[in-house]
Amino acid sequence: MTGTPLLALDLFVNGLIIGLFYALMAVGLTMIFGILKIVNFAHGEFYMIGAYTYTLISLGLGVSPWLALPVAAASGALLGWATERWLMRPLYTGYGSWGLMKDEYAVVVTFGLSLLLINLVDKVVGPYPVRGPALSDVTRVALGPFMLSGQKLITAGVAIVLLIGLALFIKRSLWGRQVQAVAQNRLGASIAGIDTARATSIIFMASGVLAALAGALLAPIINPAPDVGIFPAVKSYVIVVIGGMGSIPGSIVAALALGVLESFGAVYLSYDYRDTFGLVLLILVLLFRPQGLFGERAREV
Amino acid sequence: MTTPRHPNFLASKLAQEMRLALVVLAVLALVPVAVSSPYWLGVLIVSMYFAMLSMGWNLLAGYTGQFSLAPAAFAMLGGYTTALLAWHWKVPLWIGLPMALVVPGLIGLVLGRIVLRLSGPYVALTTLSFAEIVRLVIYNSIDFTRGDQGLNVPALIDSRVGNYYLFVGALTVITVGVFLLLRAPTGRFLLAIRDDEIGAASRGIDVVRAKTVAFFISCAICGIAGGLYGTFAQLVSPELGLIAQTGIVIAMVVIGGMGTLVGPLIGAVLVYVASELLRDAGNVQMIVFALLVIVFARFFREGLWGLARQAIARRRSATRTAASGV
Amino acid sequence: MALLEIRAVAKRFGGLRAVDGVDVDVAEGELLGLIGPNGSGKTTLLNVLSGHMVADAGQVRLDGRSVLGLGPTALTRLGVLRMFQLTRVFNRVSAFDNLIVCGLALGLDQGRAEQRALDLLGELKLTHVMHLDGGQLSGGQKKLLEFGTCFMVPPRIALLDEPFAAVHPTMKETMATFIRRRSADGQTFILVSHDMPVVVELCPRAVCMNAGKVLADGPTQRVLNDAAVIEAYLGEDAQAAEAEHGRA
Numbered sequence: 117m118t119g120t121p122l123l124a125l126d127l128f129v130n131g132l133i134i135g136l137f138y139a140l141m142a143v144g145l146t147m148i149f150g151i152l153k154i155v156n157f158a159h160g161e162f163y164m165i166g167a168y169t170y171t172l173i174s175l176g177l178g179v180s181p182w183l184a185l186p187v188a189a190a191s192g193a194l195l196g197w198a199t200e201r202w203l204m205r206p207l208y209t210g211y212g213s214w215g216l217m218k219d220e221y222a223v224v225v226t227f228g229l230s231l232l233l234i235n236l237v238d239k240v241v242g243p244y245p246v247r248g249p250a251l252s253d254v255t256r257v258a259l260g261p262f263m264l265s266g267q268k269l270i271t272a273g274v275a276i277v278l279l280i281g282l283a284l285f286i287k288r289s290l291w292g293r294q295v296q297a298v299a300q301n302r303l304g305a306s307i308a309g310i311d312t313a314r315a316t317s318i319i320f321m322a323s324g325v326l327a328a329l330a331g332a333l334l335a336p337i338i339n340p341a342p343d344v345g346i347f348p349a350v351k352s353y354v355i356v357v358i359g360g361m362g363s364i365p366g367s368i369v370a371a372l373a374l375g376v377l378e379s380f381g382a383v384y385l386s387y388d389y390r391d392t393f394g395l396v397l398l399i400l401v402l403l404f405r406p407q408g409l410f411g412e413r414a415r416e417v
Numbered sequence: 418m419t420t421p422r423h424p425n426f427l428a429s430k431l432a433q434e435m436r437l438a439l440v441v442l443a444v445l446a447l448v449p450v451a452v453s454s455p456y457w458l459g460v461l462i463v464s465m466y467f468a469m470l471s472m473g474w475n476l477l478a479g480y481t482g483q484f485s486l487a488p489a490a491f492a493m494l495g496g497y498t499t500a501l502l503a504w505h506w507k508v509p510l511w512i513g514l515p516m517a518l519v520v521p522g523l524i525g526l527v528l529g530r531i532v533l534r535l536s537g538p539y540v541a542l543t544t545l546s547f548a549e550i551v552r553l554v555i556y557n558s559i560d561f562t563r564g565d566q567g568l569n570v571p572a573l574i575d576s577r578v579g580n581y582y583l584f585v586g587a588l589t590v591i592t593v594g595v596f597l598l599l600r601a602p603t604g605r606f607l608l609a610i611r612d613d614e615i616g617a618a619s620r621g622i623d624v625v626r627a628k629t630v631a632f633f634i635s636c637a638i639c640g641i642a643g644g645l646y647g648t649f650a651q652l653v654s655p656e657l658g659l660i661a662q663t664g665i666v667i668a669m670v671v672i673g674g675m676g677t678l679v680g681p682l683i684g685a686v687l688v689y690v691a692s693e694l695l696r697d698a699g700n701v702q703m704i705v706f707a708l709l710v711i712v713f714a715r716f717f718r719e720g721l722w723g724l725a726r727q728a729i730a731r732r733r734s735a736t737r738t739a740a741s742g743v
Numbered sequence: 744m745a746l747l748e749i750r751a752v753a754k755r756f757g758g759l760r761a762v763d764g765v766d767v768d769v770a771e772g773e774l775l776g777l778i779g780p781n782g783s784g785k786t787t788l789l790n791v792l793s794g795h796m797v798a799d800a801g802q803v804r805l806d807g808r809s810v811l812g813l814g815p816t817a818l819t820r821l822g823v824l825r826m827f828q829l830t831r832v833f834n835r836v837s838a839f840d841n842l843i844v845c846g847l848a849l850g851l852d853q854g855r856a857e858q859r860a861l862d863l864l865g866e867l868k869l870t871h872v873m874h875l876d877g878g879q880l881s882g883g884q885k886k887l888l889e890f891g892t893c894f895m896v897p898p899r900i901a902l903l904d905e906p907f908a909a910v911h912p913t914m915k916e917t918m919a920t921f922i923r924r925r926s927a928d929g930q931t932f933i934l935v936s937h938d939m940p941v942v943v944e945l946c947p948r949a950v951c952m953n954a955g956k957v958l959a960d961g962p963t964q965r966v967l968n969d970a971a972v973i974e975a976y977l978g979e980d981a982q983a984a985e986a987e988h989g990r991a
Contacts, residue, residue, distance in 0.1 A: 155538040206715065219537035223484050224671055224714040231664045232707030239704060346660055350549050353542045361538075388557040395546040395553075402543055403531055420857055423874040427840045602847040609833050609844045612877070616831035619793065620892060621819035621848040676835075 127379045133268055135375025136275040140330035141352040142359065142367040143282065144323030150299040150362035151319045152207060154222035158199065159327055160349025161233035166192050166328025167340035168237060171248040181249045185332055192328025196320035203229065204320065205313060208302065230345075238342040245344075248335025271333040278329060279368065282322065286364070291318055299362070347391070354394040358401055424730060427605065434678035434722075435596045441682050442592065446585050455577045462577075464689035465584040466492075466646045471669045471681030472591055473638030478667075479676035480599065481631040482611030483532070484541045488639045488666050490548035493658030494521040495640030496647035497555060500568040505561075510573050510648060517644025518637045525636020529629050536614070545660070552658040567654030570647040580649050587645055588682075591638055596678060598634065607631055611676075668706045671713050674720030683721060744807055746771040746931055747792075747900055752801030753955075754787055761787040763955030764801070769900065772929040774922070776936065776946030776963060780975055784955040785935045786828060789902050792933075793825040794818040805899065820849065822899030824892075826906055828935075830885045834878030838869060838888050841877050846895035856895065863891040868917050883910040890918055900931040907938050919945060939967070951975070 141163060148156050169191040174184035203225050207218055252266030286292040297305040298315040306312045330348070331340070338344055351374065359370030374394050382390040422429055448461060474488040495517035502508035502516060528547055532540045555562050562568060574580050598604055606627040609617040618624050647653040656662075665688070673684020692702035713720050745768035754762040762784045769775050777785050790796040792803060794815040803811045805821055813821070833841050839860055846856030864870045867887045872880060880888060886906060893901050903922075907915045922945060926932060936942050942949060942963060949963040953975040959966045966972055 149538075153538075155542060157541070203711065203715070220478075220482070220484065221714055223538065223541050224667065225711055227486075227664060227667055228671075228707050228710035228714060231661075231668065231703060232711065234661075235703035235707060239700060343661070350545065354546060357539070357542055389553065392550050392553050395550045398546050399531065399543065399550075402535065402539070420854075421839070421861065421873075423837070423839075425837045425874045425876070427836060427843075602844075602853075605836075605840065605844040605847055608836050608840075609848075612833040612835050613831055615795075615815075616827075616833065617848075618815045619795070619819060619825055619827075619831070620845040621816055622844075623816055 123383075124380075127383060128376055129264075131376030131379030132372055133264075133272045133375070134379060135372035136272055136279070137330050137334060138348070138351055138355055138375055139279060139368045139371035140275055140326045141348050142355040142371045143279065143364055144326040145352050146356045146359065146362055146364055146367040147295075147319050148323050149356065150364075151295065151316055152204065152222075153362075154204075154207065154219065155226070155353070155356075156199075156323070157223060157226040157349075158229040158233060159323070159352060160345025160347070161230050162192055162195055162324045162327035162345070163331035163348050164237065164340065164342065164345035165195055165233065165331070167248065167331030167335040167338065167344060168241060168246070169328065170332030171246050171335050171340055172241070174249045175246075181251050184249075185251075185329070188328050188332035189325045192324035192326070193321040194324070195328070196322070196324025197317060199226075199229065199324075200317045200320035204316065208312070208316070234342045234345075241342070243342060245339040245341040247339050248332075248337075250336040251333075267336055274329070274333060278326060282326070283364075285322070291315070295319055351394060354398040357398055424726075427608070428600070431596065431600055431604075431678060435592075437722075438592050438596070438679045438682055441679065441686070442585065442589050445588075445686070446582070449578050449581055458577050458581050460690060460693050461686070462581055462584050462649060463646075464686045465588050466642055466649075467666060467669055467689055468588055468682050468685035469591055469642035469645075470639050470666045471673070471685045472588075472595055473635045473642070474663075474666050475670045475675060475677075475681045476595060476598075476607075476638070477631055477635040479670060479680075480604070480611060481607045481628060482614075483529075483628065483631065484537070484544075485632075485635070486541050486545040486660070486663055487528070487548040487551075488635075489660070489662035490551045490658045491521045491525060491636045491639035492643030492646065492662070493555065493653070493655065494524060494551060495643030496570070496653035496657055497562065497568070497643075498640065499644040499647050500570045500653045501562070503571055504568050510571060514573070514641070514644050514648070517647075518641040521640025521643070522633045522637030525640075526629060526633045528636070529632025533625060533628060548658060548660065548663065552655050555658070556655040562655075565655055567652050567656075570651050570653055572651050573645075573648040584645065584649070587641070591641075592678070592682065595634075595638075599678065603627060603630060665703075665706075668710045670720075671710045672706065672720050674722030675718065677719060677722050680720050680722040687721070745769060746773075746806060748802070748804040748807075749788075749792070750802040750804075752788065752791055752798045752803060754784075754791055754796060754798050760955045762791065762798070765952070765955070765957055767950055767957065767960065769931060769933060772926075772931055773948065774926045774932045774934065774946050776934050776942040776949035777952065778936065778939070778942060778949055778966075779952035779958070780978070783952040783975075785952055786904055787955075788952070789825065789904055789933070789935060792818075793823055793902055795825075822896075823902065824894075824898035824900075825902045826889055826893055826904055828904040828908070830882070830889055832877035832880070832885050832888050832892075835876055837874050837876055838880060838884075839864065839873040841888055842892055842895055845892040849896040851896065859895050863894060866921060867891050868914075883914040886910050887914055887918060890921070894925070897930065900933065902933050902935075904935045905937065906934070907936060907941060915941075943967070 141159065145156060145159050148154065166188045170184045170188035173179065173187045174181045207222065250267050251270050286295065294310045295315045295318060297310055298312045302312055355370045355374055356367050359366035377393055378390050381393045424430065445461065449458065452458065470488050470492055474485065477483045477485045498520045499510065499513040499517045502513040503510065528544065532543050535543060556564055574583055606617065606622045609622055610624055610627055614624055643657060669684035669688045670681045672688055673682065674680025688706060695702035695705060717723055719726065747769040749765055749767040752762055752765045753760065765788060779785050787796065791798045794813050794817065798811060802809060805823065810818060810821065833844065842860035842863060843856045846859055851859065864873050869884060869887055872884055877885065877888065890906055906918055919941060922932065934942065934946060946963050948961065949966040950960045951958045951966050951972045958971050958975055959969040
């Protein structure tokens with residue numbers, strides 16, 4: 117059980133599971149980038165709100181964590197909807213007339229939202245971490261040669277279901293196709309009669325749901341605190357850039373790869389610096405293939 | 418020929434903002450005459466630390482359009498430069514403090530080169546990643562930096578009032594320096610790059626050089642601010658580089674007025690002093706500021722200073738109409 | 744020796760030969776009209792000349808010196824000034840400062856730059872809006888302002904890409920007058936335009952491009968009467984008519 121190949125396999129599986137959570141976060145971020153070409157710097161706070169909603173509903177009302185899960189999803193959807201409605205909609209209904217450029221506005225306003233949510237939670241709930249309830253008490257499940265905790269197994273399962281569900285939604289449903297159309301060409305889509313505002317709203321809600329559920333599923337491990345979202349958010353920025361901004365499959369692959377890289381790196385390179393691997397990778401990618409991220413770097417004139 | 422004047426011409430705008438900045442600095446310099454409370458002097462010293470960071474960040478974000486999310490990280494780098502030199506090698510402050518200017522400046526130069534070809538959100542993402550790497554490395558290199566315990570830094574000046582004037586002096590030098598830079602051709606090149614990089618290159622502006630200069634100066638300003646803060650607090654810790662600290666800087670600049678010379682100055686002092694007052698009123702300061710950031714970004718790009726400027730212009734035109742008389 | 748020598752320049756995008764072996768000489772003081780149907784490669788050629796694109800093959804010489812591969816900044820400093828089809832002004836600085844920054848970039852001092860800016864604003868009839876930010880100007884005023892920024896320091900050659908498109912007739916006349924006057928003073932231009940009457944009126948010589956190649960080069964009137972040129976334009980009309988028909 118302690119042989120090196122088995123350890124490596126164990127690290128690999130654990131890395132993949134972590135990668136699944138990164139994917140839940142990164143996919144939402146990349147979808148928002150795909151449709152608005154902006155980065156949501158409050159994405160980590162969607163995750164934080166999800167983790168808190170799940171924990172507080174479940175502990176406060178004494179209901180089963182399984183019932184708290186959909187409530188957390190709803191909180192993410194609501195937050196996504198509100199963000200789009202009040203902060204993002206001006207971006208595509210004539211921001212040109214303001215002094216701030218689109219990118220600047222998006223960075224400032226989402227960063228401001230992030231500050232607001234962190235400090236609101238800090239004030240209302242308190243700065244101390246809360247212990248999130250587990251979905252399963254089973255501490256060890258044998259899955260072939262691997263020993264995994266029940267919580268990890270369940271959450272990994274839910275994450276996979278969510279990602280597949282999202283893929284089906286985007287590919288198959290009418291709304292999903294409209295979203296794709298808007299991401300490719302907002303003007304064209306609106307001429308074709310698609311409600312672009314609604315498509316954007318759907319994306320923000322979906323993104324909020326995924327992030328909030330990631331937070332809820334991880335609540336027993338991370339113990340929600342107001343600033344708990346910062347780190348997963350930074351990870352998903354890295355993933356989204358490496359995976360090619362706006363590409364959903366790209367970010368899923370990058371998320372899984374980062375999870376595995378960190379899992380191995382923590383053992384074979386350095387445990388203390390495990391969180392820096394992704395960041396270094398990001399800077400290397402930007403250094404050596406900046407044009408790879410933009411597709412072909414055209415000088416538009 | 419006489420130079421034409423209009424409040425919207427850059428030269429007039431800058432001169433007006435510089436006059437106001439000098440007034441703010443003069444008021445700051447006079448405060449110790451009226452206020453002797455070490456607590457409030459301390460509050461103002463920290464607010465001046467933030468004013469320096471805001472000035473540095475605004476040079477990049479407000480004037481060059483490079484949305485760095487690393488000002489706090491550069492302050493931390495500056496603080497640790499001085500602290501590590503003093504801690505490990507007993508380097509005196511008169512060498513250690515200038516190094517807090519040089520080392521972060523050079524690191525900023527390299528970072529500027531990395532993000533040179535990137536635009537918009539990529540700059541923000543890269544600098545954010547850089548900020549987190551630096552903080553994590555300092556946090557985890559316990560043998561070298563003592564991790565989250567932080568490092569003790571020798572004091573440059575012992576008295577509170579002495580430190581106060583040190584900060585007033587440094588802030589004045591930085592403000593005048595940024596003013597001179599903005600008044601020089603380079604300042605206008607930065608604005609051109611902010612508005613349209615391809616257009617700027619097509620008019621003969623050396624975009625690479627101008628951006629690199631902006632990164633170097635901005636990061637050097639943040640670095641020396643961190644170095645000075647270290648000698649004042651006599652401690653540096655990885656907390657100096659938290660993203661939340663960058664958030665405070667952004668809040669100050671957006672509230673004061675982005676892309677203006679005096680905005681960051683007003684913003685930093687007002688926000689920090691107000692936050693001390695609000696702390697007593699139930700710790701709601703950051704909530705208020707975060708809301709203000711969103712509201713200002715949405716409705717008043719030029720922040721408080723922009724609002725004041727509009728008011729001044731309105732009153733001027735009113736008096737002019739009155740003077741021309743019916 | 745020609746001021747600008749373009750030799751066998753080629754640029755392709757994937758399978759499309761946007762510019763396919765173009766040879767053109769532009770003499771000092773010449774006002775050359777560059778015409779051709781949409782998609783004939785005019786703007787791509789200008790992009791190569793102004794350093795915004797790198798040609799795949801060929802040679803470009805300015806004053807006998809090879810300039811192929813230089814970037815926009817370097818070419819601007821050598822005196823190749825470019826006006827874009829999609830207007831580019833600095834949106835958040837005043838019209839006056841828009842001009843000044845372009846003068847400073849080419850080495851004028853502040854005083855000289857202000858003087859030149861005022862002269863140009865007067866000549867282009869923009870003095871009354873000089874205090875407005877670039878972004879606050881009307882479309883035509885933006886075009887005029889961008890046009891003006893090319894002349895803060897007299898360029899060796901000015902490349903104008905559709906300067907008259909969607910510009911009010913009075914402003915168009917202002918610009919045309921400006922071009923005529925400078926041309927008489929020996930300023931060199933390449934003027935890309937779809938506006939045939941203006942090209943006929945301003946340009947003694949024209950080059951017509953089609954499908955990336957030079958179709959005709961010579962006195963404007965003769966180029967316009969060239970059978971191949973008429974064919975190229977008619978072809979476009981015929982295609983347009985067909986498309987129209989298909990849609991209906």
